[in-house]
Amino acid sequence: MAKIIMTADDSASVRQMVSFTLKQGGYEVVEAVDGKDALQKLSGTKVDMLITDLNMPNLDGIGLIKGARALPSCKFIPIVMLTTESQDSRKQEGKAAGATGWIVKPFKPEQLMAVVKKVLG
């Protein structure tokens, strides 16, 4: 069965690109438009991995990571955050909140797939 990956990003174009790349790689994708939406969907569906942006309205990436880690079904799944170079402190904050790894924006589809393969095995 295909593994399910959730992408949480308020930018539709990034979401589209991530989702397109993952689907080509044979994964199933669940999309969420912000942290709140993501948490809601996480409590209903079981996902194998979460890729989240850090800056989002309603609930930001850090809040989402913390919220997801508190859910029993998400306690051990890989969570990867999308950051920019200027956000090194945010990267630390994300790691402290329970993120597994990060992808620095801008990134290419191959880089995304490499990270997914790395953390999902």
Place this chain on the structure above:
Amino acid sequence: MIDVHRQAFKEEAYELLSELETSLLELEETPEDSDLIGRVFRAMHTIKGSGAMFGFDDIASFTHEVETVFDMVRNGKLSVTKPLINLTLAARDQIKSMLDASESGGGADLTATVQIIAGLRALAGAEAPAAVTHQETAKPAAASTRITYRIRFAPCRGILGCGSNPLNLLVELRELGVCNVIAQTAGVPELEELDPESCYVYWDVILTTDQGMNAIKDVFIFVEDDCELSIEAVAEHDGYNSDEGYKKLGEILLERGDITTEEMASVLAEQKRFGELAVQKGIVTENKVEAALVEQRHVQAVRQEKQTSDAGNSIRVPAERLDLLVNLVGELVTVQARLSQTAAGRADLELSAIAEEVERLTGELRDSALNIRMLPIGSTFSKFKRLVRDLSSELGKEIEMTTDGAETELDKTVIEKLNDPLVHLIRNSLDHGIELPEVRVAAGKPRHGTVHLAAVHSGDSVLITIRDDGAGIDKEAVRAKAIENGIITPQAELTEKELFNLIFAPGFSTAKKISSISGRGVGMDVVKRAIEALRGTIDITSVYGEGAKITVRIPLTLAIIESLLVRIGRDFFMLPLSLVDECVELTREDVARSNGRHLANVREHLVPYIPLRERFLIHGESPEIEQIVITEVNGSRIGFVVDQVIGEHQTVIKSLGRAYKNVEGISGATILGDGSVALILDVPQLVQSVEAEAA
């Protein structure tokens, strides 16, 4: 595809820009509103991040400047002023014109860009660092020399809580080169104190790779802060200058910092094996010594591989020696079964431990010994290609043969015995199946016919299918022929499967004319018998006019099978497990209710059964509740009534002596754990002979 994403980004950016305008105007009214500030920041952030991703580098680096200023505003380091709003609005317009420009292919007004950036930097009060848009993706050219690294990866307790799986990292390391991993489990606490969500283990890894140190560091990039990691180069394997002796165990432990020089000297003074002594003295744990030993062996192995790689790594062995080996392993399995049974019968812990160890080793030995005799079926396949080529020209037909799964491995003896039946089946397909070119064209098919031969593993057996796109089997012709030859009565009602199975009946042939290739009617029943001698099964499916498919199922090996051990009276019998479907109970009432017919009702289906006690003339009373072992033979379910089902058994097949060669219904024998003999039932033959008697 990229264009679709670029378009999506542009649409989103325009949307964000108009939203940004509204937010900025509102912000002018309520400069303290942190929600609004956050919204502006996010809009800028998204445009920057997504812009860079889809190739709008100019927009990304420009927006970065605005974002930097608003980050300061967000953190309270800068307040919202009229000039700031004005500048940001100008910046927003500039981003829009840059987007427009990208559409027409021209560039945006550079002077305006520079002015706005200067204004923003002045506001921020300091020279904000320029955006870094390039990324370090170019890796240093892979070094061609192979280097052996010693890696110690000790994750912190809570690593699992970050969603990192240490196993994945180790798998990734393995992909880099020749790799040996030793888990250090000394830190695992007693069960009561163990927190299942913590990681108590650390790993010593020896890796020989030509990818360089950076590739190894990249593996651990996400967990750098969550683990203790050390990577050291221990040996290089380039050219021929690496003939220095490998390191002594003590030296390795010393280098790893697990012991000191003095400790080593004191141990060495006693002149025994270093590892044992060091452990005895309590200087290092056994695990650490093992890790060091693995390193030593690893380096040795890499060197050796270098030396022998030219010489080739296979040897030729006469087949008889392999047969002898397999026979001996068979004997060993029998003895091991006895040992296990003896051990189980005594309350001797020491003996059971030994028996368990022997059982495990025997299992491994059996698997690897049988593995040696495995050969790919491909060589047989290529012989058939020639056969098809020659025959099709002889028959005036145009036939192509395709194959699949030539690499599928089977026991050598099985492959040899499979050759003749397969030749026969292919000949049949060519002769009866594929039509003449003119006939094919008239039927709307391509001129040349195809015969497809495929082999694939399925559980403990191999499926070989022969599929042709020829005329298929005419059911009515089969029926008429069977009636003519007296195989069935005109009134017989048969399912499609049973009808097709008639083709395998002795003395059956549907071809109207006898050719030199097939059609003498001695073929298919011989094929079936040959396949059954290999303990295989054969099946035909066909759609009239479209072709036929023959499926042959053959067990992987002949020497040892999984079987079901059953008991009748004081005698033991075996049924090949691959034929067994299920076991159900049969009570005396059931027998009485069926009025002397041997039929059992299993979930609303009637299943005929053969009472083996009666059949084998075994004396004594049958128990109150008997068992029916239901098997599937030739597509129909048939039960065998026994006193008791004992269980699964690894059976080493012994052939019966010459005197018993022609005994019906028995295909061999085996020796049980307690030394007694169990007979292996030839299920298809038993069914056949019972059916023959009934008819």
